[in-house]
Amino acid sequence: MCGILFNLSACSSTPSQAHVTLVSHRGPDATRTHAITAHGKTLTLTSSLLSVRGSEPTLQPLVDASTGSVLCWNGEAWRVHGHPLAEGANDTLEIFKVLLNAPEGRIQDVIGAIEGEFAFVFWDGHGGVWFGRDWAGRRSLVVRRREGEMELASVGDGEGGWEEIEAGGLGRIDVESGEETWITRRSTGEEIYGIPSMNLSQPTLEELAPLSVDSLEVSGLHDALLESLRLRVRDVQLPPNADLHSRHVPANAQEDVRVAVLFSGGVDCTVIARIAHEVLPPDEPIDLLNVAFENPRIVAARSAPPPALNLKKKKAAVPRPLNGVIPPAPTTTAELDPYALCPDRATGLSSYHELCKTCPTRRWRFISINIPYTEVLEHRKTVIDLMYPHNTEMDLSIALAFYFAARGRGAFGSSGSQDYTTPARILLSGLGADELLGGYSRHSTAFRRAGYQGLLDELDLDFQRLGKRNLGRDDRVAAHWAKEMRYPFLDEKVVSWAMATPVVGKCPFGEPENGVENGKKVLRLLAKKLGMEKAAGEAKRAVQFGARTAKMSVESRKMKGTDGLMA
Known part of the structure; x- marks a missing residue:
């Protein structure tokens, strides 16, 4: 993975050192710059x-001596033209080769053949800068256009004017004229990426057989995720310089966490962790990063004295269970563990113990990442800028x-008393499962209102806007710690499987639940098949509520999530 910073200017403008430093945070192993003069303009990559x-x-940027072409590549190419790259192959070099051999003016044919997670800037040596x-x-x-200047970057410089480049499209700048062309399906009718359309067929009576752990859909999802994880965890290097992480490692811990x-x-x-166990070497540990925040608003509410007992009521209110456990009675702020109040801490520990039971030969490391409110305030401006x-x-x-969570600094061990920062640079995320498999509450709502047609429409809408949502934001904040997020559920083969599978093979809201929630039912059944009974029953919870980052101050309790940030 790399950080990208590109500048096109009518004068010899260069990026600020502060901006270069921000981009270098994403890739601390090396930073290089290559400058070109073409058509009276300066290109700095x-x-x-x-x-x-x-x-x-x-090292990047890659430069071809014969053509003068230059590539800045940020990401991973898992397959090209449907074929996985050979084990040990460098994807940056492979992509540069196919770009150099692309027919003139048909860069989109090469880019559309890449399956992976990437952004890039490519100077073709003929007068065009391609990006996407x-x-x-x-x-x-992100891009910022100013008079006589255009900038493209993995992350902005903390100043205004930046816009996010649309996902799934391809841009080209004619350096001589300054004209910018944008190639998308909407603008040209041309499909760049071969992502299939969703199977929108209504289920027939024959397709209404209840899903079970033995259903073909369950094994099909497992096979697709297995290949996705295999590609995403192989060939991972150990950090070339351990000092980059300045971590505290227990004497009995191994240094080989990748x-x-x-x-x-x-x-x-x-499920991602459980299948990763199947493809990683048996002696390699896996770190489980579980983040929990001190939320002053929640703590204050839990610390408040109970209201005066209404003697007219026959009995006092009973607290609602949290993950099956009745929370302790209100106490003083000093006695509260604010991190135990985070739902994700309870579910994280539960699933960790289940993984240890199901896969006892694997060294699972549960990392408790506890963030006090004072630290949130200290880093707030940095996160907003990123x-x-x-x-x-x-x-x-x-x-x-x-x-x-990406910083990975927390506590290690059963007592949670040993300071530890994960050396792993690869972070696996389960994002995408809800959109593909019907895991949001709005999916069940759509079914109640309009049956399978309403559910299909809602699933299709979720998929169509997936690239317009928040993955760029998440990449900017996580990569600041020199970490790369990888998304097994968004692998093209997994997506193709989900798009082709009838709706009743993913989330059959019209059938009885029989102990397994119908939202993402195929995934829940897979978890059961893999021995993860408790995890299979965990309810969907947004990260901001599970980790308690939503409305952290008392003043923010009446704010909406869509409101602009307060100063």
């Missing part, structure tokens, strides 16, 4: 390197969770 794949680091993001926008790329899971304990991330141009209260609450 800077790349920072996070070396995570292959046997040797490949993958179909889902899993890697960030992969960590963003771990709330929900069914999505737990996530820009996203700028709502909901954006901030979600970005805070990913920012601190």
Whole structure:
């Protein structure tokens, strides 16, 4: 993975050192700049390197001596023209080769053949600068246009004017004229990425057989995720310089952790962790990163004295269970553990213990990442700058969770007393399961209102807007710690399976639940089949509520998530 910084200017303008430093945070192994003069303009291309794949680091930008072409590549190519890259191959070099051999003016044919998570800037040596993001926008790329100047970057510079590049499209700048062309399905009728359309057929009576752990859909999802995880965890390098992480490692801990899971304990991330166990070497540990925040508003509410007993009532109110456990009675703030009040801590520990029971030979490490409110305030401005141009209260609450989880600094061990920072640079995320498999409450609502047609329409809408949502924001905040997020559910083969599978094979809201919730039922049944009974029953919970980053101050309790940020 790399950080990208590109500048096109009528004068010899260069990016600020502060901006270069921000981009270098994404790739602390090396930073290089290559400048070109063409058609009276100056092109400055800077790349920072996070070396995570292959046997040797490949410094960027890549420059072809014969044509003068230059590539800044940020991301991972898992397959090209449907074929996985050879084990040990460097995807940056492979992509540069196919770009150099592309028919003139048909760069879109090459880009459309790439399956992976990426953003890029490519100077073709003939007068055109090409740029874009993958179909889902899993890697960030933002743009700022000013008079006589255009900038493209993985992350902004903390100043205004940046806009997010649309996912799934391809841009081209004619350096001589300054004309910008944008190639998308809407603008040209041309499909760049071969993502199939959703199977929108209404279920027939023959298709209404209840899903079970033995259904073909369950094994089909397992096979697709198995291939996706195999590609995403192989060839991962250990960090070339351990000092980059300045971590505290217990004497009995190994230094060979390459992969960590963003771990709330929900069914999505737990299945990812469980299948990662099947493909990683048996002696390699897996870190489970579980983040919990001190939320002063929640703590204050729990610390408040109970209301005066109404003697007219026959009995006092009984507290509602939290993950099956009755919470303790209100006490003083000093006695409360604010992190135990986070739902994701309880579900995380539950699923961790289940993983240990199901896969006892694997060294699972549950990392408790506890973030006090004072630390949130200390980093708030940095997170706001990183996530820009996203700028709502909901954006901030979600970005805070990913920012601190990606840092990976917490406590290790059964007692949670040993300081530890994960050395893993690869973070696996369960994002995408809800959109593909019907895991949101709005999916069940759509079914209640309009049956399977309403559900299909809602699923299709979710998929169509997946690339317009928040993956760029999440990449910007997580990569600040030199970490790369990978999304097994958004692998093109997994997506193709989900698009082709009839709706009753994913989320059959019209059939009895029989002990398994119908939202994401195929995934829940897979979890059961893999021995994760408790995780299979965990309810969907948004990260900002599970980690308690939503409405952290008493003043914010009446704010909406879509409200702009307060100063």
